[in-house]
Structure formats: C-alpha cells, structure tokens
Amino acid sequence: MAEEGNSGNESTDQQPAAGGDDSKPESTKDDGKAEGKGKEGKKADTANDDEAERKKQFKQVAGDPLADALGGASATAEVGQAYRSWMRTVHASSAAFVSGGHIGVLNITTSSGPDDRGWHAPGPVRQELLDELINRYIPPDGYPTFLSRLSDTRLLVLHGAPRTGRATTGLRLLAKIADSVARFPPDADLRTLTAAKLEPGCGYLHELAPDSAVPAPAEVDRLRSYLTERDSYLILVAQHDIRLRDSFEDCLVDCPLPDPGELFKRAVEYETSRSPELAQVLQQLTENIKIGSPGGAQTPAEIRWLVAHLVSTAVADGTVADLDLLNNDLAARYVSAWFEPLAGLPVTTQGDEAVRLAAFRIALAVLNDSPFSLVADAAEALAEDILIARSPRRKPGRPVFARHGADYVANSRASLRSDLVRFFTATTPTSMVAFDDDRLPLAVLLEAWAIQDLRSPLLSWLETLSQDPRPLVNTRAALAIGLLTAWDFSYTFHERIGPWASSEDPRRRWIAAVALGEAARSEQVAPAVRELLDAWCEKGTFEQRWTAAIALGYEHGQRDPENTLKQLRKLGCWEDGELAQMASWATARIFALGAVKPVVKALGDWLDDDRRLVRQLGLVTVHRITDMTVNELEDDFEMTADSTASQSARLAERGQWPLLVALADEDPGMLEPLADLVWLLTRSAQAQEASTASLKRWMNAGKKDPACIGPVGRFLALLGDDESDRARLLHIVSLVRRDRDEPLPGDIADRLELAIQSNVHIAAEPD
Numbered sequence: 001m002a003e004e005g006n007s008g009n010e011s012t013d014q015q016p017a018a019g020g021d022d023s024k025p026e027s028t029k030d031d032g033k034a035e036g037k038g039k040e041g042k043k044a045d046t047a048n049d050d051e052a053e054r055k056k057q058f059k060q061v062a063g064d065p066l067a068d069a070l071g072g073a074s075a076t077a078e079v080g081q082a083y084r085s086w087m088r089t090v091h092a093s094s095a096a097f098v099s100g101g102h103i104g105v106l107n108i109t110t111s112s113g114p115d116d117r118g119w120h121a122p123g124p125v126r127q128e129l130l131d132e133l134i135n136r137y138i139p140p141d142g143y144p145t146f147l148s149r150l151s152d153t154r155l156l157v158l159h160g161a162p163r164t165g166r167a168t169t170g171l172r173l174l175a176k177i178a179d180s181v182a183r184f185p186p187d188a189d190l191r192t193l194t195a196a197k198l199e200p201g202c203g204y205l206h207e208l209a210p211d212s213a214v215p216a217p218a219e220v221d222r223l224r225s226y227l228t229e230r231d232s233y234l235i236l237v238a239q240h241d242i243r244l245r246d247s248f249e250d251c252l253v254d255c256p257l258p259d260p261g262e263l264f265k266r267a268v269e270y271e272t273s274r275s276p277e278l279a280q281v282l283q284q285l286t287e288n289i290k291i292g293s294p295g296g297a298q299t300p301a302e303i304r305w306l307v308a309h310l311v312s313t314a315v316a317d318g319t320v321a322d323l324d325l326l327n328n329d330l331a332a333r334y335v336s337a338w339f340e341p342l343a344g345l346p347v348t349t350q351g352d353e354a355v356r357l358a359a360f361r362i363a364l365a366v367l368n369d370s371p372f373s374l375v376a377d378a379a380e381a382l383a384e385d386i387l388i389a390r391s392p393r394r395k396p397g398r399p400v401f402a403r404h405g406a407d408y409v410a411n412s413r414a415s416l417r418s419d420l421v422r423f424f425t426a427t428t429p430t431s432m433v434a435f436d437d438d439r440l441p442l443a444v445l446l447e448a449w450a451i452q453d454l455r456s457p458l459l460s461w462l463e464t465l466s467q468d469p470r471p472l473v474n475t476r477a478a479l480a481i482g483l484l485t486a487w488d489f490s491y492t493f494h495e496r497i498g499p500w501a502s503s504e505d506p507r508r509r510w511i512a513a514v515a516l517g518e519a520a521r522s523e524q525v526a527p528a529v530r531e532l533l534d535a536w537c538e539k540g541t542f543e544q545r546w547t548a549a550i551a552l553g554y555e556h557g558q559r560d561p562e563n564t565l566k567q568l569r570k571l572g573c574w575e576d577g578e579l580a581q582m583a584s585w586a587t588a589r590i591f592a593l594g595a596v597k598p599v600v601k602a603l604g605d606w607l608d609d610d611r612r613l614v615r616q617l618g619l620v621t622v623h624r625i626t627d628m629t630v631n632e633l634e635d636d637f638e639m640t641a642d643s644t645a646s647q648s649a650r651l652a653e654r655g656q657w658p659l660l661v662a663l664a665d666e667d668p669g670m671l672e673p674l675a676d677l678v679w680l681l682t683r684s685a686q687a688q689e690a691s692t693a694s695l696k697r698w699m700n701a702g703k704k705d706p707a708c709i710g711p712v713g714r715f716l717a718l719l720g721d722d723e724s725d726r727a728r729l730l731h732i733v734s735l736v737r738r739d740r741d742e743p744l745p746g747d748i749a750d751r752l753e754l755a756i757q758s759n760v761h762i763a764a765e766p767d
C-alpha cells in the first residue's frame with residue numbers, strides 16, 4: 001500500500017494556493033474560503049501544527065452532531081428505531097406520495113351497492129334488497145352464536161368500527177329469524193319505545209350514534225319484555241362504548257370483519273350472474289387482485305366500492321387502474337367516512353367526543369405502533385387544540401375519569417399488544433397500539449390534511465410533539481411534518497420549514513432537515529428540495545448549511561451521490577471545518593444507506609487530497625464508518641448495485657459484526673478498497689486514539705459472534721502492511737488480551753495475532 005502523504009510528518013498540513021481541480025473556486029463568492037484557500041489559507045496555521053491540538057480537534061469533529069439537537073448521544077439509536085418504525089407503518093403503502101390526492105382512480109358509474117339504494121332509510125326494508133344482501137353475504141366468525149343469542153334474548157347489540165359490516169350482519173340475522181325487517185329512524189329514542197309501536201313478528205335495526213343516550217338497565221329490561229310481548233326482535237348497531245356494557249351486558253357482542261377474500265369472490269359471482277356478458281372481462285380484471293393483503297381491500301364497504309369500480313371499468317374500456325393506487329383510494333374513501341360527520345357537529349360539548357375520537361385517529365396515524373400512553377396523551381393535546389379552534393372562548397378540560405382508551409382503539413380498527421420499548425440500551429414492557437390495516441395511517445393523514453381549517457392546529461400540534469424529549473415522539477412528528485410538506489410544499493415550507501432551518505435552536509434545525517428529507521421522497525417535490533439544499537450549501541448561513549448537511553444524510557442524499565458528496569466536501573471544509581462534524585456524519589449515513597462504492601471512491605480522493613481540511617474530513621468519515629456495526633444499518637440498505645435479497649439477508653444475520661468486516665466478507669472485491677481506507681486512518685497521528693478504540697471493538701466482536709473472528713483477522717492482516725504496522729496491531733491485541741475488566745479470550749487473541757504476524761486470513765482454529 002502507498003503510504004499517506006503526511007503520515008509520518010503531520011507538520012506539513014498546510015493548504016497550497018493552487019493545485020488540482022479544486023484549487024480554483026467553484027463559486028464566485030465563497031468557495032475559496034470553503035475549500036480552505038485564499039490569502040488566509042496561504043498562511044501556516046500554527047495552532048494546528050501542534051499534534052495535541054490536532055488530536056483534540058479530530059475528537060471534537062468525530063463527535064455526534066445531533067447530541068445537542070436530540071438531548072444526548074444516547075438518543076441516536078432511538079431515533080433510528082423511530083425512523084424505521086415510520087417506514088414500516090406509514091410507508092407500508094407504496095403510494096405514499098401521490099400528490100396528496102385521494103379517490104383519484106375510482107371509476108364508479110354504476111350503483112355502488114346497497115348503501116346508495118335505500119338501505120339506511122327508516123321504515124320497512126324491501127324484500128328485493130334483502131334478497132340481494134343474502135346473495136352477497138358472507139357471515140363473520142361467530143354468526144351462529146349471534147343467531148342463537150338473538151333468538152334467546154330478542155335483543156342483540158353488534159358493536160365494532162364503522163363500515164365493517166355490522167348493519168349488514170344485523171339485517172341478515174333479522175331476515176333469517178323475523179317475518180319482516182324494518183329500520184328505526186336515526187333520532188329514535190329507545191327509552192320511549194312502547195309495545196304498541198312494534199309490529200308483531202317484525203325485526204328492527206337501529207344504529208346508535210356515538211352521542212346517543214344509553215338506556216338504563218331497567219329500561220333495557222322493559223324493552224326486552226315489549227319485544228317478547230310482540231314476538232319481535234331488535235338489533236342495535238353501535239361503536240365500542242364502555243357505557244353500553246352495563247345496560248346490554250348479556251346481549252353485547254363484537255362483530256368482526258367477514259373474510260374479505262370470500263366476500264369479494266361472492267360479490268363478483270353475483271355481478272356475473274346479473275350480467276353474464278361481463279363474465280370474461282371481470283375475470284381478467286380480477287385475476288391479479290389480492291383481497292385482504294396488507295395493501296388490499298379489507299372492509300365490506302371497500303369491497304362493494306371495488307366491485308362497483310370493476311363493473312364500471314368492464315362496461316367502459318376493460319382496463320383497471322394501478323392496483324396500489326386503487327387500494328389506497330379505497331382506504332381513503334373508507335377513512336373519509338370517519339371525518340365527514342365532524343362538519344355538522346355543534347361547537348358545544350355535545351360534539352367533544354367525536355372530536356376526541358378523530359384526534360386519537362390522527363395521533364395514531366403519526367405515532368402508529370407506539371406505546372398507547374404516548375398516543376393517548378398526544379391525541380388529547382390535539383383534541384384540545386381543535387376544540388379551542390372551533391370555539392376560542394371555551395376552555396375544554398380532559399375527561400380524566402372516562403375510560404375510553406380501549407374503545408378509541410377498537411373504533412379506529414386498531415389493536416393493543418404487549419411489547420418492549422428501548423430505554424437507553426435496555427428494554428421495558430409496555431402496551432403498544434397500531435392500526436390493523438397498513439393503509440390506514442397514510443389515509444388518515446391525507447384526510448386530515450385535506451381539511452383546510454385543520455392544517456394550522458395540526459402543524460402547531462406536530463411542532464409541539466417535535467419538541468418532546470423522547471425520540472420516538474419527536475422523530476415521528478418531524479417525519480409527519482415532512483409528509484405534509486410533500487403534499488403542500490409552498491405552504492408548509494414557508495409556515496414551518498424555512499424558519500426552523502434558520503433557527504439558532506439545533507432541535508428546530510434538525511426537525512427541518514428530517515422533514516426535508518422526508519418530503520424529498522416525493523418525485524414531484526424532490527427537485528425543489530435539491531435546489532433548495534444546493535442553494536443553502538453554496539450561499540446559506542451557518543444554520544442553513546448545517547440543516548442542509550443533515551438533510552443530505554437521509555435517503556435524498558443518495559439519489560445523486562456524486563453531487564451530494566461534492567456538496568458535503570465543500571460544507572466540511574467551510575470556515576476552517578466548522579461544519580466538518582455534520583458533513584462527515586452525513587457522508588457516513590449515505591454509506592450506511594447503501595451508497596458504498598461512491599463513498600469509498602470519494603473518501604479515497606479526499607484522503608489523497610493536498611488540502612488539510614479535505615484530508616481531515618476524509619479521516620473523520622472513515623472513523624465513523626469503521627465504528628459502525630451491522631445493527632446500525634437502515635432497513636433499506638443495499639450492499640451493491642447487483643446485490644441479491646439473499647445477500648442482504650446474510651448481511652442482516654451479522655448484526656454484531658463491524659460493518660466494514662461484514663461488507664468485505666460478503667463482497668470480497670470490497671476488502672482491499674475498504675482496508676486501504678482503514679489503513680490510512682490507523683497511520684494518522686491525530687486519529688490514533690480513535691482508530692485504536694475502534695480496532696479494540698472489532699477484536700471484541702468475536703466474543704459476541706465467533707463467526708466474525710476469521711473475517712476480522714483477514715481484515716487486520718491487510719492493515720499490517722509493514723513491520724511498524726504489524727507491531728502497532730499486535731500491541732492493540734495485547735492490550736485487549738490483558739484488559740483487567742473484559743479481557744479478550746486467549747483463543748481469539750491467538751488467532752488474531754497469527755493472522756497479523758503471518759499476514760494471512762485464519763479461517764479456523766489452528767491445529
């Protein structure tokens with residue numbers, strides 16, 4: 001290996017006035033300063049000639065640039081956990097960034113089902129409608145029990161989330177057991193119902209509104225006696241509500257979703273029987289549709305809309321829209337029914353409960369798959385903001401003793417589960433809450449953002465969440481702001497992102513950077529974000545350049561790695577390396593996101609550069625990636641352009657391995673280029689302490705995963721380029737072997753020493 005130009009003489013770190021492509025300014029105003037040139041750059045920096053000062057400076061630059069923003073270096077791992085959780089939940093839908101629109105591909109020109117033909121009208125239900133229901137119906141689990149209990153008690157309460165098939169199941173039960181079927185009007189008061197108002201042998205269906213008065217147990221008993229007297233039946237459809245449990249305890253049942261695949265199949269068969277000429281086209285349109293999958297239609301309402309769309313498409317041109325877009329539009333249409341009733345609510349306390357449920361759904365969309373306590377507290381804060389916005393003179397209080405938490409979860413088609421959350425390096429048990437359908441978080445946020453007057457309180461609430469000290473909260477809030485920015489860049493950028501990017505508060509700048517990185521996932525918004533970041537990199541203030549450097553460390557930065565690395569090099573050398581900490585962090589992040597070869601090439605160029613600040617930026621970045629383990633990778637890491645899923649899976653199995661060792665073991669062609677970078681790090685005087693600490697961790701990794709001992713030895717062998725290199729490495733092995741607290745086992749130390757001394761890779765224990 002060729003030795004580093006100044007490895008033996010650090011005092012030569014001066015910046016030449018000319019030489020190489022970068023000796024000329026890349027912009028007319030400040031690139032000379034950015035690259036460490038100009039009149040001041042020609043003067044020897046006597047302070048940096050001192051070796052101790054340079055080591056101190058290296059240690060400072062190698063620190064965590066987000067420690068101040070996040071409240072400590074320990075929060076970094078939790079931020080990564082929150083980030084990956086967001087990607088698994090909100091971004092589970094592939095159409096997350098379709099311009100913020102919804103119901104854009106549904107094409108329904110025929111009747112969309114029974115809901116549009118009188119099913120909800122009060123009074124008798126016509127027999128032809130009941131016949132259609134029977135032909136389309138698929139019973140949910142528990143249907144025989146429902147029928148038996150209705151027969152015994154005359155009264156049955158089916159509760160569940162809206163539009164999940166409760167009313168359809170109720171009508172089917174009544175059609176099975178009663179002579180005729182009717183519906184009560186929406187404003188019917190069960191407490192005033194008498195036997196004289198009931199038709200003999202009739203089955204009645206009534207939907208209880210969330211704010212309906214609930215009959216007392218004595219009134220329910222009297223109602224059941226009237227039903228028995230008139231040989232009638234009554235099914236009540238309700239959302240989950242704790243108030244129902246005392247009054248209807250022995251006739252209250254959960255109404256689960258029917259099997260969506262079977263329901264879809266039955267609905268298509270029904271339409272085919274009605275229109276045989278469409279059979280062949282419908283078969284072609286439906287052969288690739290997967291119902292009930294995480295990204296597919298789930299509820300009976302969605303399946304009715306989907307089938308109506310397919311019939312319309314078959315009649316029109318026989319083509320079907322993109323299935324991902326279609327399924328997301330179905331979910332958006334379903335969620336819109338959650339928010340539509342809010343428009344007609346009074347501003348008095350009568351509407352508070354509906355607002356709180358809507359706020360819970362929005363909070364869950366932002367914090368999906370988080371501890372229930374976090375979601376509930378955030379939801380109540382949002383509800384308070386909305387209630388005050390609706391009626392500024394009000395001072396709404398919290399329903400402290402109301403036990404609606406579990407009801408809110410069930411009515412939002414979500415579930416609670418026991419799980420563990422990270423607390424520093426340990427984990428603690430908690431109750432987690434998440435939507436049952438992966439499409440719902442995005443659909444809820446889309447619907448909430450579409451309500452114009454809700455935007456201001458929504459952004460204010462997210463801003464408050466972003467200041468929360470818990471990374472699980474502030475990271476998700478920052479990402480949600482970025483999602484909203486993608487849907488309306490001009491509004492959200494000027495309202496929040498722009499001012500935060502120029503703030504003296506590092507937390508606000510970090511939020512702006514994360515939000516911009518998230519917004520740039522939109523193909524329509526990405527060009528604007530790139531131009532903005534380029535402008536900040538070239539001519540921005542310190543705060544704007546800081547924000548740009550952090551933003552380039554997210555996925556947007558690896559879309560054009562050459563441009564990103566160029567900008568990061570300039571940022572890292574700006575004002576005598578004032579932003580080197582941020583630029584090196586972002587470069588290492590891009591490497592961890594999968595841009596391995598572009599970063600390796602850039603680091604090689606930086607370390608070979610004749611400017612001190614460029615070399616220092618390269619050394620600090622190499623130190624950062626040398627210190628990484630596989631566990632620190634992002635979920636969407638791609639090792640090489642032609643890597644396979646099996647290779648990525650094997651890499652994931654090496655969680656305890658040093659990242660560079662794992663990469664070299666999986667792709668042997670990368671071993672020598674990576675070793676060249678680490679070799680330069682170990683030979684730098686200013687990085688000696690940091691590189692020694694990293695190599696100690698490499699050697700100790702074998703205690704957690706013995707499979708990495710051989711690959712670590714092979715990598716170390718390449719670092720022992722000459723006698724002095726080998727002596728330095730053997731000294732580190734000796735230090736780790738003799739560590740008083742956690743000594744390296746002798747067999748591991750022997751294998752590593754043999755690999756270094758022989759300059760060979762020892763794959764197994766020597767005989």
